[in-house]
Amino acid sequence: MRIGIDVGGTHTDAVLMDGSAVVAVAKRHTTADVSTGIRGALDDLQRQRPFLTADVDAVMVGTTHFLNALVEADRLARTAAIRLCLPATAALPPFTEWPQHLRDALHASGHLLAGGHEFTGRRISRLDVAGLRRIGERLGQAGVQSIAVSSVFSPVNAEFEEEAADVLGQVLPDVPVSLSYRIGRIGLLERENATIINASLRLLAEEVAAALHGVVRACGITAPLFLSQNDGTVMDVETVQEYPVSTFASGPANSMRGAAMLSGVRDCAVVDFGGTTSDVGMLRAGFPREATSAVEVAGVPTNFRMPDVISIAIGGGSLVRPGPPVRVGPGSVGYRLSRRGLVFGGDVLTATDVAVAAGRADIGDRSLVRHLDEQLVHDALRDMASRHADAVNSMRTAPGEFPVVGVGGGSALLPERLEGVGPVVRPEHYAVANAVGAAIAQVSGEVDRIFTIPPGRRRQTMDEARQEAVDRAVAAGAAPSSVAIIDEDDIPIPYLPGEATRIRVKAVGDLRIARTRAPEGAIP
Amino acid sequence: MDPLTATAHGQAVALGIAGAADGPLSEQLPSGAEFPAAVERLASLGVDAQAVVPLEVGGFNGLAAVAAAAQLSLPVLDADLSGRALPWLDQFSPAYSGVSMLPAVLVDAHGRTMVVGGATHAAAVPDTTAEAGSAADGRYLEEIVRAVVRATGGWVVVSFSVGTLSEVADVVVPHVLLRASRWGRVLAAAQSLSGLQPYLDAEGGRVLGDGHVSAIHRPGVDGGRTGWFTVSASGPLLRVDMQNEFLAVAIDGSMACTTPAVIGVLDARTFLPLRADQIRLAADVVVIALPPSLPRRRDAYVERTGPASFGLDFEAVLP
């Protein structure tokens, strides 16, 4: 059995799953310390369907904790960025385009040193080891708590980043070092930004890992603990302490993967209908389609792989404007719905009130919305339906009908069909799809770098890249027999000789469940 | 002009042609204007050319520089930058003598010019010596030249200053031109192996063996940069490693002689030297070795031009 937990901004959801069956569901308010909410949800699961803690194979947690820390510029480490590059790249130093408040929160300092490689893997200049030591000593005196290291074309050759980690480890043994080649892809500024974000979250990651570990162990569960990543796969909690950044936007992927599992539909649109917004994404072969453009996180440009999701400002708490024409949103009462909505005795007409009046949902006191004008209710539902249809249509990749899976608390507001799209499926347990998505997550391995392909060796090179991705998935904890390539892409690079090609391969497999339990207290 | 006693004012200018010597150059002959154009362009960069020095005495470039000197009415130094023939510019003596090859002027068969200039590369490499800087410049020039030759599919004249004449003795490999001319006369006149022997003895050289070529593995086959051929007769088996030049000779499996020694493969009938690309199966050949001509920086020379510089995994063995 597995436990999936989703720690959202307002709710902490948990599910207990036996194979692909959801056997218990819990929903609690999220608490400031995170652990209390999780503890309550785990206790609820135990009450609903008593289980032996020894029967739990794995606990998977999706959390927005790291993202919130970044957005709020709070609890971040004093972080320095060292770029190995000179004489190249000096024109745009680290922290270019960062919002000032975040730079302040990090006590940001950027440093440039000789190093880096050309696309062919040859050195731009040799690593300035003496300079690196000097900077390390200065940073130590300045009280820097975490360091991000980037080097030009490190996805092609990582030797300097590794060497820099060794040198810094000697000078500052207690300061964690994050290396860019392990975190991002080609595109120095975006990869460096992701690495800096990662570095700034490392201290918090240790705390969160300890807290999660503590609460799960306090419930008597000794199974391994994993965190959901942005792409819907998971990472073990020890690794998360080194790479918190890869887990910080797991929500959309989890809800979409959960929707696929719960509905049994693997190619569809997914609408995650929440309290203030509704997120629309596409599933292909059970995996979320990824965004192709750069992603800005808290105002910082990055090149993370994230699901391609569009948000529309319609949620259960959205205000309904009587018009004409009748419009739902973009204003919302948000989490105050349970006080301000008409069905809860409040004075604001919300999308939820409309749904209750139309008999789509049974929440609060139905008599409080009986007076609503039928035409108004009809028009409001129509507005929501047509805007969802537009959103789904804009994500469409092929003509013809396809199903739409609705999840999230607000999905009751969706009609039975979206005009011009197809039927709406609302699976059982739709309200906890996020936690289900976390519970069923797999592990992945990825390769993304420039390969120089000798003539006539394109196929061998692709095979090598595939093998490397598979190896990485297995190293991350996948059962070797289950690993499959789910995505690959090779883009030749113009103006360069030697068939320089950027190859991207992603492999995914089922989590290898070790029946032997980790000894008590083995995880920090 | 003897480089060891040169005292005239002005600078020595290295001249030569880089590119695939056998193919394009033998079809697309130089117009004759390339060398003067190169020297003229160097003059505009402040180089006061008062003598010419060949890039390499071996092969085409030894004579090309002599011809250029005559054209320019300048003396030619009895010297070169390699002591033999070498494939890469960064193996040439300025690269380990602290003398930058930059700026360099390249001229192609149509008189089109490129000036390779810039800061010395020592600036980009912290905490190193002038020698390291000149080596980096040499490598950089080599790569630019190689890229241009590949792009144009032909050859280019390469020229640069090797410094003032009064200091040139520290940089060049002396007395190679007269040595070449001496050996040219000896080989042209040779009637038998025994006739060569006194000249070999005089320079400390020797005959490594003779026989017919019994197997050839050309460079580039199977992706290897170097190739080899074997010579067998009644005596011991010789194996000669080669690239564009002959690099090493093993006799019955033990290393007898390696670059930078001068390894000559002679036609057994005429005693005229063969190039690596002229080696044919069943040809009758004589393999001889002569000690290298050495610059003042002997150790650096042997290191830069020894077997390891060609990716061969053994120590230098000199006669």
Added chain:
Amino acid sequence: MTRILTVEDIDDIAIGAGILGTGGGGDPLIGRLLVQKAIRDGLTVTVVHPDEVPDEACVIASAMMGAPTVVVEKLPAGEEALNSLRALETRIGKTADFIIPMEIGGLNSMIPLLAAAQAGIPVVDGDGMGRAFPELQMETFGVYGVPGSPLVVSDANGDHVVVETGDDNVRMESFARAVTIRMGGAAYIAEYPMSGADVKRTAVAGTLGLAQSFGAAVREANQAHSDPIAAIASVVQDSIYGYAHVIATGKVTDVQRQVVDGFSSGTLKIAVFGAEDELVIDFRNENIIARMVDPAGHSEVVGVVPDLICVLDSDSGEAITTESTRYGQRVTVLGISTPEIMRTPEALKVWGPRCFGLDHDWTPLEQLAAPKQAAPAP
């Protein structure tokens, strides 16, 4: 009229330059950041119209050469383009009075602005390509008799190479390309030293302003929730390009890429909305030909180089490069005709369809029937 560009103007130019990149030219992003940083650091980017350049002035063209993919990783040290300018000035024994962009499409809209700001001289509002093209001989300057060389290539190490190929601009391109590859795949050039009179005679005038107008139109349309593509088309009508129409709106259904002779070549297929037809676009770094294919397999050319075939994001109106095209994108393909100076017999000899390996003569966009299902631009 002399104008000083603001940080916001640079945003607009970057968007417009992406559109004029017609699929290639590289993402202007890094260039935009460089120029905006220079402006914030107190440097000034001044733009003048070609008519204001004195006949005897010395004007030098500036650009990045090589693979934009390298630039996103190996960012510039900062003064490469300026170093090239300085070395070229030394070579010709004159000081540049103005800089002119070599190529308005893509990243190269930005590099000259940076060089000019650093040199403290104005930029001419115009360029040598009127769009993006893959090679250095494909410039109006050369088409109308200005020799491209001497040309200087510089890299981040402060190295530079001077290429002197007389009036052989094709050989200049191959020499400079070889050096660029050695310099790591991206380098910065100064070339086509010319007089103010040459600029007036040979440059595609007003293209920097056009890029800025495109960007402003897109931005304003997005703010007003109106159609950005119609806004672009109406800017075209008031420019020397003169004519534009929507070739098709649809969804990307296939992208095939390969490298041929150093070019990123390939084919992009778009399922046209509201029709059974498929729009097939061939690209060679830039989009070079668009054909409408009906279900019976009958194909008809609906746009061909040098006319601009611009693949735009249907919602935002921003350009989508051939490298970032992905299955499923919703796109609008806008055809923009070329100005007179780019469609003379001399010009077509340098960048007509046959120069890109197409077995076609050029037919002007405005003579190609707009497909029935595509509404003509206002």
